[in-house]
Amino acid sequence: MRNLTEILPSTPLPEVAEEKQLRNRTKIITAGQWWFNFALTLVGFAVAIAANIFVKQVANVEIKTYTVAGFNLTFNTLYRLVTGAVILLYMAIGIFSYFDPDRRAKFTGRAPFRFVMGLVLAAWDISGTKLLLLPQPFFPGPARILEPFLIEADFILENILYSLRLFFVGFSLSVILGIGTGILIGWFSRVYYWFYPVLKMTGVIPAVAWMPFALTLFPTPFMAAVFLIVICGWFSIASLTAQGIQSTPKSQLEVARTLGAKTLYLVCHVAIPQAMPQIFTGISNATGFAFTTLVMAEMMGQPGGLGYYINLSKVWSAYYKVFASILVMAILFSLIMKIIGLIRARVLRWQKGWVKE
Amino acid sequence: MSRNISETRDVILEIENVNYTYYDDYDNHVEALQNINLSVRRGEFLSIIGSSGCGKTTLLRLIAGLDKPETGKLTLNGQQISGPDPQRGYVFQQGGLFQWMTVEKNIATGLKTRRVYRQNKELVAHFIELVGLKGFEKSYPHQISGGMAQRAAIARALINNPEVLLLDEPMGALDSFTRADIQDKLLELHRENKTTMILVTHDVDEAIYLSDRIVIMTPRPGRISEIMEVNLLHPRHRGSTEFLHIRRSILEKLHLASAMPQPEYII
Numbered sequence: 138m139r140n141l142t143e144i145l146p147s148t149p150l151p152e153v154a155e156e157k158q159l160r161n162r163t164k165i166i167t168a169g170q171w172w173f174n175f176a177l178t179l180v181g182f183a184v185a186i187a188a189n190i191f192v193k194q195v196a197n198v199e200i201k202t203y204t205v206a207g208f209n210l211t212f213n214t215l216y217r218l219v220t221g222a223v224i225l226l227y228m229a230i231g232i233f234s235y236f237d238p239d240r241r242a243k244f245t246g247r248a249p250f251r252f253v254m255g256l257v258l259a260a261w262d263i264s265g266t267k268l269l270l271l272p273q274p275f276f277p278g279p280a281r282i283l284e285p286f287l288i289e290a291d292f293i294l295e296n297i298l299y300s301l302r303l304f305f306v307g308f309s310l311s312v313i314l315g316i317g318t319g320i321l322i323g324w325f326s327r328v329y330y331w332f333y334p335v336l337k338m339t340g341v342i343p344a345v346a347w348m349p350f351a352l353t354l355f356p357t358p359f360m361a362a363v364f365l366i367v368i369c370g371w372f373s374i375a376s377l378t379a380q381g382i383q384s385t386p387k388s389q390l391e392v393a394r395t396l397g398a399k400t401l402y403l404v405c406h407v408a409i410p411q412a413m414p415q416i417f418t419g420i421s422n423a424t425g426f427a428f429t430t431l432v433m434a435e436m437m438g439q440p441g442g443l444g445y446y447i448n449l450s451k452v453w454s455a456y457y458k459v460f461a462s463i464l465v466m467a468i469l470f471s472l473i474m475k476i477i478g479l480i481r482a483r484v485l486r487w488q489k490g491w492v493k494e
Numbered sequence: 495m496s497r498n499i500s501e502t503r504d505v506i507l508e509i510e511n512v513n514y515t516y517y518d519d520y521d522n523h524v525e526a527l528q529n530i531n532l533s534v535r536r537g538e539f540l541s542i543i544g545s546s547g548c549g550k551t552t553l554l555r556l557i558a559g560l561d562k563p564e565t566g567k568l569t570l571n572g573q574q575i576s577g578p579d580p581q582r583g584y585v586f587q588q589g590g591l592f593q594w595m596t597v598e599k600n601i602a603t604g605l606k607t608r609r610v611y612r613q614n615k616e617l618v619a620h621f622i623e624l625v626g627l628k629g630f631e632k633s634y635p636h637q638i639s640g641g642m643a644q645r646a647a648i649a650r651a652l653i654n655n656p657e658v659l660l661l662d663e664p665m666g667a668l669d670s671f672t673r674a675d676i677q678d679k680l681l682e683l684h685r686e687n688k689t690t691m692i693l694v695t696h697d698v699d700e701a702i703y704l705s706d707r708i709v710i711m712t713p714r715p716g717r718i719s720e721i722m723e724v725n726l727l728h729p730r731h732r733g734s735t736e737f738l739h740i741r742r743s744i745l746e747k748l749h750l751a752s753a754m755p756q757p758e759y760i761i
Contacts, residue, residue, distance in 0.1 A: 388586065388588075388590055389590060389592065391560050391578070391584075391586075391590075392584070392586060392590040392592075393592075393603070394560070394577075395558055395559075395560070395578045395579075395580070395582065395583065395584035395651070396580055396583075396603050396604040396607055396650065396651070396654065397578075397579065397580035397604055397607040397608050397654065398607040399607070402607050406592075406603075406606075407592065410592070410594040410595075411592075411593070411594060413594070487593060487594040487595070487596075488593075490637065491593070491634070491636040
């Protein structure tokens, strides 16, 4: 008997083909595969905890006990708690993902990375703190990095808040100024003529080069740092906004004019919305620059902030504190980027499915 | 070449001795329009037909007020046209919907620019229904088909209740089924609203199917060579003898019929 596939037409019916294409977009993960990857995700971190508990502390490292809210904690116990919390978090995400094929695929896809992350933590812990194989005091283990949060959590929080305040004041000002001047430069050729060269010339100068001026010209160091952040964000946002406004298709403006639009409507409802993708590119670039400038400014003359904390710790060779500050930055800045990304997705929702992402 | 429009007919748009020349970057000049005279009657469906480069889109842009004539003048109801105005609605070749607005918001644009949106919100729903886009109010332009986008563009122009609707090859980029669908929609809108419509096209069948009069233009320099009345009752049948007769004569005027390949041998 001939094989069925030989008799059936080789090209599937259009509907079938379409369905197949839809299914191809996200890989289907079976329950079994999900279980395996779920376990894989959690096992990595479990190994990290086990390594911390069962590997003997060989090197001579002082392990102090701190009392936090009635609990006696060492950095090791805090590390286990934090890693345990990570496990619980991934467990929750994993179970949540089980019920949606897209999320399941996403969770499964990330499982190997998370597994290795746990193993790396374990290896780092053993070589960093347990055996002191890594050059000290530059590379303390991951558990040790958490110690500053036991020693001086309120001081770190104070510095976080200082950095956040500085960032938000400086960054929102640079967004407002950048978009404002960008629109004027992009729309009015006279403004372009007079101000674009200025923007071009000052824009290439790294903001921190203005530091000596800023520190002497502004009454408080906070204002000086705000000035630096504004300067660095403003250029990127203004130039991309101007480019976006200038690239408005003439036809779109003509359409609007035949519908009775005057200048204000043309700018606000035609030029700006269609420039939004570029404006957001400017904003995301500016975010990166702003982080750099923020930390630099803090390290060079601020009475607070995460950069200040790094500087302070460096003086005492407390590199575990430097790492703690870096850890906070990583989390904080990723969160800020994420929030900006969400705002972007919301504002540019009309692009969804239209542009390649 | 002045033409006498019968005085009894009400003229809405008058085009007198209009010339228009394009200059390119190399100082070449192209006479896009030369000595154009045309009277458009109130409520008629007028088509302007001609090969590409004959200046038909230029003429439409002058009527819309997007460009200014070099010499001569255009008047709407006796008033000189000096710039774009919502009373001369314009539907562009590619529709030109704003990608960042939903269908509903696109259609409401004219009400918003004239600051009458609040009093006339229900008009939007009415026009969405009129062009058969109910259920797609919240869709973005890239989520709907080309035909639907073109219908939305027509609704967007019509919501301003224009005296003249200018159509610049609105069906040019559509497949023939969608095209026929929009043609019927246009006829229906024309019948119901009595809006004067001026259609620029290079499709002879489309012009005959829709128009009361057809203006035939020839290129280099762009000028009107002939104005033809189409006295056929609606609905018109594309295969009828009269239809084909008119088609033949238009093609001849456009010098297309004579350019058709001749048989090489005759048995």
